[in-house]
Amino acid sequence: MTKKILVLPGDGIGPEIVTEAMKVLNVFVDEGSLNIEAEYAHIGGAGYDAEGKPYPKSTQTLAKAADAILLGAVGGPKYDTLDRPLRPERGLLAIRADLGLYANLRPAILYEELASASSLKPELVANLDIMIVRELTGDIYFGQPRGIETLPNGERRGFNTMVYTESEIERIGRTAFDTAMKRGKKLCSVDKANVLETTELWREVMIRIGKDYPEVELSHLYVDNAAMQLVRAPKQFDVMVTGNIFGDILSDAAAMLTGSIGMLPSASLNKSGVGMYEPIHGSAPDIAGKGIANPLATILSVAMMLRYSLNQPELATRIEAAVKQVLAQGKRTGDIYTEGCEKVDTIAMGAAIVAALRS
């Protein structure tokens, strides 16, 4: 059956990396092992430029009909002065909320060829394989009230609200426990229960649902300690589960353990298995248009799409093997480059993955 893929390149390096990722996906189409229909639409600043909104109605209509979505990145300094609802990042939040993509899986895996590019000593990251399960449609990102207001004394006050319902915590908790059951059966829940009531409830719910998963070893860390432990001894972790804001921060930190933020893919899933796939990094305005961005996080996001939405785990494994093979050949974009390797640009990295898949 033909699957509908919606492609949202977005802003900055988004179009550059998505172009390479689509070349990779099309290898399977060309060889006859995948049947897809790809449509393109605008999101973020590109949505604003084309249709005046970061999540245009036309994009929404296509998104609702898609089996899976591939997204590049959104944002950039050009849009930072727009009215808040028009900013690119709001478009990303809107599509996540609109499709109910509450479960964000962010795997931090070290390819052994990149051990010397990690921010930690090779022995601390050898065989690193952590799955960060980040809640994606709640927390301080969406809580009301929010805003910036002027007080009677003329001073301005900015405010946001951290909020989670028990059912929201339970559903992401179950995703995390189910994930842990398929892996090393260790789950670390990250919160700030010593200070924030929202996460006091988070911990209580995690402990309660943990009773349904007696085989999973559940532990808890405060987020400040979790950040420290991630850069001290990351191999103690198997699956981590946390809220939206803590997950955002911890996943960028975890990325550096694998060599670069340009290596980390993600899957954002809803109840019905529809997924959006995107690298965890942003639009990288500092390198946009230079053709040097690392496309591997986006290419690995395509692998996650094949695994989680398109029911093609063998094709996903082939992409991951191709990435390993190309890294073993010594090819590196600038962000993961170390001495003695061959520095390649975005297009050459994409071409190398395509060649590895075809060989």
Ligand SMILES: NC(=O)c1ccc[n+]([C@@H]2O[C@H](COP(=O)([O-])OP(=O)(O)OC[C@H]3O[C@@H](n4cnc5c(N)ncnc54)[C@H](O)[C@@H]3O)[C@@H](O)[C@H]2O)c1
């Ligand atoms: N999912 C998303 O679309 C997303 C995620 C994060 C940030 N953003 C947005 O992106 C814009 C820039 O944000 P930022 O600079 O804080 O974060 P960023 O992730 O875009 O960039 C941080 C640093 O990492 C580098 N980098 C990122 N991706 C790379 C890649 N694939 N290859 C090589 N280097 C890479 C950048 O060059 C930069 O030095 C902002 O508008 C922000 O809101 C979007």
Ligand SMILES: CC(C)[C@H](C(=O)O)[C@@H](O)C(=O)O
């Ligand atoms: C751009 C921003 C809204 C987004 C987030 O905070 O979720 C990004 O940082 C991410 O990690 O996907």
Ligand SMILES: [Mg+2]
């Ligand atoms: Mg982020």
